Structure formats: C-alpha cells, structure tokens
Amino acid sequence: MCGxxxxxxxxxxxxxxxxxAGRPMVEYVLDALEASRVDSVTAAVTPATPETAAHLDQRGIDTIETPGEGYVxxxxxxxxxxxxxxxxxxxDLPLLDAIxxxxxxxxxxxxxxxxCVPAALKRRLGASADTxxxxxxxxxxxTGVNVVADTDTETMHLSYDARYAVNVNRRTDADLAEALL
Structure with a gap:
C-alpha cells in the first residue's frame, strides 16, 4: 500500500x-518482500503518489492505481x-524484513x-499509536501487515516484534526507526 x-x-x-536512514521507506519493504517467500509484488498507488508510481515503475514493480479515498x-x-x-x-514499515x-x-x-501489536508496545518503544x-x-x-484469503476464517496474530510495531507516521517515528535499524 503506497498511497x-x-x-x-x-x-x-x-x-x-x-x-x-537515507533510503525511501518503500525500499525497505520491497527488500523484505523480495527476500521472502512472496511470489510477486504489486503496489497500490494513488493520484497523490505519482513520484512513488514512477519510482516503482523504474524498479519493475507492477502498480494498481486506487482512488486515494483512504486506506480501507x-x-x-x-x-x-x-x-x-x-x-x-x-x-511505512522500514523495520520489516523477510523473516x-x-x-x-x-x-x-x-x-x-x-x-496486531499491543498498543503498550508501541508506546514503550516511543512509536505513535494512531489507530x-x-x-x-x-x-x-x-500493523499494516495482513493476509487476505478467500475464506470466512480470520485469525489475529498478536506479536511483540518491533518490526511490525514501528509504522512511520511522524518524524519521531522516523527517528525511532533509524535508531532501531
């Protein structure tokens, strides 16, 4: 989700x-996905992210343009x-990795x-917890990480892993991510 x-x-x-830490956040996520078991990557961009769409195109990443009406x-x-x-x-998850x-x-x-992560973990780390x-x-x-399947069954994976907990929404989150990289 790149909108x-x-x-x-x-x-x-x-x-x-x-x-x-000198790199676009999307590059960290792409590195994690490319080193993982994921078969292919398609990025969702919006009219608000034309430079991101161009960047992804240069990387050979397929994109889907969404209307930019919000994450959901x-x-x-x-x-x-x-x-x-x-x-x-x-x-916005620069700590994410293939593991x-x-x-x-x-x-x-x-x-x-x-x-999901406990909101208390985000606060303890110093990360924003907007939702x-x-x-x-x-x-x-x-966390912004999910699997969507064609089933009626959904499980929640509760993690205490900072790699999922640090979404960069504010400058303080960026500073935290840089400190943890």
Missing part, C-alpha cells in the same frame, strides 16, 4: 518515498485487482490473518 501523502510527517515528499477504500480496490490469498503491507514477512505467511495456512482497538480486554494496534 500515503505523508501529511503527518510534515514533508513535501510522498510518504512511501520519505527517507529513513484503496485496499478494497487493490484487493479486487489481484487474486487471493494476498499479503498486504503498508509502505517477519515469512512468519505471517506461515501463520496464514490459507486463512486471513491480521497482525487502536480493544480485544479481549487488551488495547491493540493494527
């Missing part, structure tokens, strides 16, 4: 191209364009998987 404007990062640069709406458009099962990953990607794929076993929800008496944060 973010990066407004919370207070930058003119498109969010996927925002640099963490754009995800729906992207999912309609590909065959399930599909791993979805936000472009973390493969761990999610192994959890799937043909079913949908939502990867949280309660489940079984715990405050959880979605």
């Amino acid at each position: 973010g404007r990066g407004t919370r990062l207070e930058t003119e640069r498109e969010k996927p191209l925002f640099r963490v 709406a754009d995800l729906g458009v992207a999912l309609d364009a590909v065959d399930a099962p599909v791993l979805t990953v936000a472009a 973390a990607v493969n761990r999610v794929l192994a959890r799937s076993a043909g079913d949908s998987v939502q990867v 949280t929800y309660e489940r079984d008496g715990r405050e959880l944060a979605p």
